[in-house]
Amino acid sequence: MKKRLWRDFLILLVLFLGVWIFFVYFPIVDSEEVKVTYKYKENEIKQKLIELMDFKQSDSDTTQLLRSLGELKHLVSDNDIKYELYYSDSREINAYALPGNIIVLNRGIILECDTPEELIGVIAHELGHLKMKHHSDQLITTLSIELLLAGSGSTASEITKILTQSAFSREMETEADDYAIKKMKELGISPNYLAKLFKKMYKKSDMIPEFLNSHPGMNERISKFSKFQFEESKLTYTFDWLRVKNSL
Amino acid sequence: MSTDYYPIQQPEDLPAREREDAMGAYFMMFASLAAGLPLPIINLIAAIIYYHVNKHKSRFVRFHSLQSLLSQLPVSLLNAGLVVWAISFFKYDFNFNNTFLSYLIVVILANLLYLGFSIAAAIKARQGLMYYFLFFGKLSYEIVYKVREEEEKIYRNNPPI
Numbered sequence: 001m002k003k004r005l006w007r008d009f010l011i012l013l014v015l016f017l018g019v020w021i022f023f024v025y026f027p028i029v030d031s032e033e034v035k036v037t038y039k040y041k042e043n044e045i046k047q048k049l050i051e052l053m054d055f056k057q058s059d060s061d062t063t064q065l066l067r068s069l070g071e072l073k074h075l076v077s078d079n080d081i082k083y084e085l086y087y088s089d090s091r092e093i094n095a096y097a098l099p100g101n102i103i104v105l106n107r108g109i110i111l112e113c114d115t116p117e118e119l120i121g122v123i124a125h126e127l128g129h130l131k132m133k134h135h136s137d138q139l140i141t142t143l144s145i146e147l148l149l150a151g152s153g154s155t156a157s158e159i160t161k162i163l164t165q166s167a168f169s170r171e172m173e174t175e176a177d178d179y180a181i182k183k184m185k186e187l188g189i190s191p192n193y194l195a196k197l198f199k200k201m202y203k204k205s206d207m208i209p210e211f212l213n214s215h216p217g218m219n220e221r222i223s224k225f226s227k228f229q230f231e232e233s234k235l236t237y238t239f240d241w242l243r244v245k246n247s248l
Numbered sequence: 249m250s251t252d253y254y255p256i257q258q259p260e261d262l263p264a265r266e267r268e269d270a271m272g273a274y275f276m277m278f279a280s281l282a283a284g285l286p287l288p289i290i291n292l293i294a295a296i297i298y299y300h301v302n303k304h305k306s307r308f309v310r311f312h313s314l315q316s317l318l319s320q321l322p323v324s325l326l327n328a329g330l331v332v333w334a335i336s337f338f339k340y341d342f343n344f345n346n347t348f349l350s351y352l353i354v355v356i357l358a359n360l361l362y363l364g365f366s367i368a369a370a371i372k373a374r375q376g377l378m379y380y381f382l383f384f385g386k387l388s389y390e391i392v393y394k395v396r397e398e399e400e401k402i403y404r405n406n407p408p409i
Binding site for chain 1: 322346347349350351353354357358382383386387390
């Protein structure tokens with residue numbers, strides 16, 4: 001009986017592996033085609049979102065602002081991830097990372113930054129979210145549905161609501177903060193610049209600004225960045241930050 | 249080592265209740281399938297509970313319950329593997345390749361085979377008949393029907409002195 005059992009077991013194993021290997025070499029569906037279709041859909045969602053929200057891409061020569069954002073984007077780079085930096089004309093003090101490796105900076109947050117280094121900190125934080133793939137599938141699905149409905153009455157403000165309300169978990173925010181600290185140090189910028197930005201935002205508003213709302217405890221966060229000694233950054237730029245801000 | 253086996257009960261010896269219990273072992277899967285999706289592990293838990301509840305009944309019921317449970321193990325493992333593999337796409341990278349697609353086909357085929365054989369076994373069990381799956385049938389028969397020495401021990405009550 002034992003011999004028969006082993007024989008049956010081997011038949012099952014050979015059947016399983018045989019069918020698997022057979023379809024690897026003689027596939028019914030070409031995986032490359034599936035991959036291309038998926039990527040196409042991802043790009044389609046990205047393009048629709050950019051058009052609908054009227055995001056302006058950095059690196060463009062059209063305005064001084066976009067040129068300067070392009071310069072900052074080249075500074076905050078990561079070999080593992082290629083991202084696009086966009087500007088949104090919203091007054092809300094906010095910045096966010098979106099599926100499809102997009103970072104969006106609102107006019108509100110740019111105006112809050114007294115120095116480009118503060119904005120670099122914000123970009124590095126958002127890049128941390130992209131690098132660690134923090135986006136939930138739920139956000140991608142909700143966005144896709146909203147964008148599909150966009151033609152039939154759904155407005156950009158509804159999408160903005162989804163984007164700003166889709167909070168990352170506390171743990172994810174801490175990870176993104178740690179990434180921002182690492183990135184700023186690499187660039188020779190003191191992470192204390194971000195503490196300065198947060199303090200300003202907190203003082204200015206009675207309510208906690210949107211950018212900080214979903215993030216770890218406000219005081220906890222400020223003290224985390226304040227631990228680093230403030231040192232004037234030695235980075236030089238081709239633009240004058242004050243002028244850029246005045247152009248907004 | 250003993251190679252004796254208990255005699256297999258014939259359809260005319262089996263009461264309707266036992267046939268239904270044996271059939272239930274396979275149909276249990278359908279009921280738990282609805283609750284279990286997309287967690288294949290729930291089916292398995294249901295099958296284990298069903299086996300434990302019925303293991304003290306006749307060998308015929310025990311055999312079918314065990315065969316249903318054992319045959320569900322690899323299918324559940326294959327399904328769980330598929331779920332984990334698919335989740336890893338979203339978590340890490342969309343590395344969609346032929347190895348995954350083929351695995352998907354194998355899993356679908358395994359589930360279909362399992363479903364087909366289970367229905368056939370359930371019908372046979374209702375008729376009071378044995379139905380042996382490849383490997384799992386023989387294994388279940390070996391476990392349930394083989395005469396073991398420890399089972400043959402007769403315990404008797406004796407006075408204290």
